[in-house]
Amino acid sequence: MIIPASNYPKYPGKRKVKYQNMGTNIKLAWRNLWRNKRRTIITVASIFFGVLLSAYMTSMQEGSYTKMVDIVVKFYSGYMQVHQEDYWENKSINNTFEYKQDLVDQILADKDIDFVIPRLESYGLASSQELTKGAMIFGIDPKGENHLTKISDKLSAGNYLQKKDDGVILGQGLANYLRLNVNDTLVIISQGYHGISAADKFPIRGIIKHVSPELNKSIVYMSLHKCQEFFSAENRLSSLVINVANNKIMKRALRHLKRKIKHPYSVMSWEEMQPEVVQQIEGDRAGGVIMKAILYIVIAFGILGTIMMMMMERRREFGVMIAVGMQKRKLASIVFFETLFIGLLGILSGLVVSYPILLLQSANPIPLTGQAAQLMEEFGFEPYMFFSTAWVVFRQQAISVSIITLIIAIYPVISILRIKEIKALRA
């Protein structure tokens, strides 16, 4: 007996089996995807290569930025600095502040902070017997400074400074200009704290090849102790350099410090101190975004083409489904899922393959050769192509493809909602 009408159950409640139906929609969508295997694979592959390429490019960019920030931070400013609040506007010896252990303790109380090193920076005229040149004078804590900038590694002659050393270390460029060598005497003339004149002779302990060409031509390092004495700035500092583990942690630490450290001090990040570096990175990033946008637009049209073709081929089948009682909304959701699956497969395959590749690349940066390498070295960059495996490299691709897919998925949804079953059946 096929239809014992009397004991054929009435409709069950709608909600009861909704889950099951969602499963059916997804199952159907999944199977539909593989009806035209080759086309689906080609479409997925186009997304795959797009994601791979984009991730590779982004990784390279972000890797180079990270390196750039690293250099800026390690060789110059540190991640953050505390100054007397007027110092950044007017870098005069008069805008220095008195060293207070309280302040250092307050900074170090933040668990994110690795260490704090003191500096006294000013300008002066550096002379040998017959030559004179403007110089940047860095009074440093030799041990602490070396911890951050590893300048002792850059010594090309002589020795590094001792704790209360009364000698100096010169940048190679400056030493060459003044025709001075280790054990020669350097004369510095400047103006000290509150206009007191400052002039002294310093034995040269060592010569370093500074990674920054600018600094290489002008830097003079001396011990903090000697520097304070020279400028008659007893116990005074121009900055406390604050170091943290990385740029991400800096953002958080900066927030905390800015809240904590107030008048008469101010806290600045390297980004505030060197906005030109930030600008350069942002500009480069924007260029990358345009390239990637073009790439993704091309891919988007590929996906759209596939979806349009699929819609055309299946018009009649859609007509049949609606004719026998499938609501258009439901059908639209199936095709929506199909489109989503294509995007998802592309993202997943792209990420699954690019992650290990980039992991490998970031562990083994590509060495550069030739002129480019030389130029980079001169500017204080290591001549390598660095790669980043930061979350953003992958997230960016995943978000881009998801957005593209979602936008494209609107097309089949709308065209199904508009289908006239009688016309579709004739297709």
Added chain:
Amino acid sequence: MNIIEITHLHKTYNESEVKVHAVNGVNLNFEAGEFAAIVGPSGSGKTTLLNLLGGLDSPNDGKILIDKTDLSELKSSDLIKFRMKNIGFVFQSYNLIPVLTAQENVEFIMHLQNRSKQEREERSMELLRAVGLDGRENSRPNKLSGGQQQRVAVARALASKPKFVLADEPTANLDSKSTEQLLSIMEELNRKENITFIFSTHDQRVVNKARRVITLEDGKVISDERKR
């Protein structure tokens, strides 16, 4: 009791330059349990009439009542729901869903009706057995012959226990052996289960099996004969 009442039905097509009066003032009633053939030369309006009757197309004039429901008063989504509950369709070119197996095709409408898994499985197997396709339940349409596909389509049309089944030239693409097989299955379902079939055809052998023959010409009913 009439399950279908058609009064004064008109359908014209204006799409081309010449206006075509595809259905021209048709009045017809159908009772439960009928086995009716709509015949007539090509272009006489059979497909148009069946489409109107199935709520796939809307008339320019006239009325179709199915169990007291006026099709023209239903909005689009309700009409789809109405079809799902009340009307079974068999198409000339089978129109099975290619990614679904025979059994899943039969279950398709029951899915739409939110029937339980057990109910779906039992009923689809029962129907496949009735159309002589037990053992092929896991085959996809492209692994079945035309005749087999059309038998799956009949099983699909019956799955929701519709009030009647509409079949537009169901045998037009079938060889004579498959035609005979399909017809005898439909006949048996009609006789044993009292299922109402309304089908169009211009195959004389099919016409001979019908218990009622409605002849169309230029969109008009020119004869309506009941046998036995």
